[in-house]
Amino acid sequence: MNDFYKVNPQNEVDYWFNNIENHGEDVYSYGPKYYVAAILKRILPVMKIPKSGKIGMLGTHKCYSFSLLENFFGRENCIGYDLLNITNRSNIIEGSIVEVEKNLIPQLSFCWNDLGNYSRNPYEKMFGQIVFSNKIVKGGFFIGRDGSNRARFPVETLMNELNFESTNMLNFFNEKNIPCSDLDESVLKSHLISIRK
Numbered sequence: 001m002n003d004f005y006k007v008n009p010q011n012e013v014d015y016w017f018n019n020i021e022n023h024g025e026d027v028y029s030y031g032p033k034y035y036v037a038a039i040l041k042r043i044l045p046v047m048k049i050p051k052s053g054k055i056g057m058l059g060t061h062k063c064y065s066f067s068l069l070e071n072f073f074g075r076e077n078c079i080g081y082d083l084l085n086i087t088n089r090s091n092i093i094e095g096s097i098v099e100v101e102k103n104l105i106p107q108l109s110f111c112w113n114d115l116g117n118y119s120r121n122p123y124e125k126m127f128g129q130i131v132f133s134n135k136i137v138k139g140g141f142f143i144g145r146d147g148s149n150r151a152r153f154p155v156e157t158l159m160n161e162l163n164f165e166s167t168n169m170l171n172f173f174n175e176k177n178i179p180c181s182d183l184d185e186s187v188l189k190s191h192l193i194s195i196r197k
């Protein structure tokens with residue numbers, strides 16, 4: 001890959017792990033109140049996730065949300081990716097997502113793209129979306145930001161082209177009658193949940 005597109009991994013590690021106080025109050029130190037954890041807790045019990053693939057998370061950070069997946073699906077069925085494996089798990093692949101050997105990525109039945117963000121590391125975020133959504137098995141789910149992202153990456157178009165049916169997370173909550181009045185509606189509206197046909 002052209003080096004122009006690679007963000008500096010050392011700066012990125014410093015930003016993501018040593019500067020959490022600058023990420024905004026709404027990340028709640030990536031604990032139970034962080035929106036990924038809050039959403040996962042509510043949607044996992046109602047989703048029909050195929051058993052044929054692994055459960056993935058792109059961007060695991062300190063693993064609060066990832067541990068929800070492990071507790072629900074079993075640690076051996078989960079795989080995470082991040083610049084640092086600060087909790088020293090054997091099921092986390094450490095390093096930049098763009099360096100991951102593609103043929104070592106397993107088939108997945110669920111994956112959430114929470115890698116950095118479209119403003120800070122658009123190339124890596126898009127790379128994760130394209131490569132990992134293409135590993136989803138039939139009937140499996142992929143979750144990530146929608147096309148209103150700051151890089152204007154046309155997520156809905158990509159997911160259509162890869163044979164996914166998508167809806168926004170707010171619709172999904174409403175269709176499944178999952179309470180969400182305490183969650184940020186704009187976050188739910190700007191996340192896409194896609195199922196592979």
Ligand SMILES: C[S@@+](CC[C@H](N)C(=O)[O-])C[C@H]1O[C@@H](n2cnc3c(N)ncnc32)[C@H](O)[C@@H]1O
Pocket residue numbers: 012013016030031034036037057058059060061062063064065066081082083084095096097098114115116117121124
């Ligand atoms: C928003 S945090 C993830 C939070 C986590 N999903 C949770 O729910 O607690 C974003 C993560 O993406 C990781 N990240 C950023 N750029 C990356 C890259 N190029 N490759 C792998 N991970 C990356 C950061 O290290 C950071 O831990």
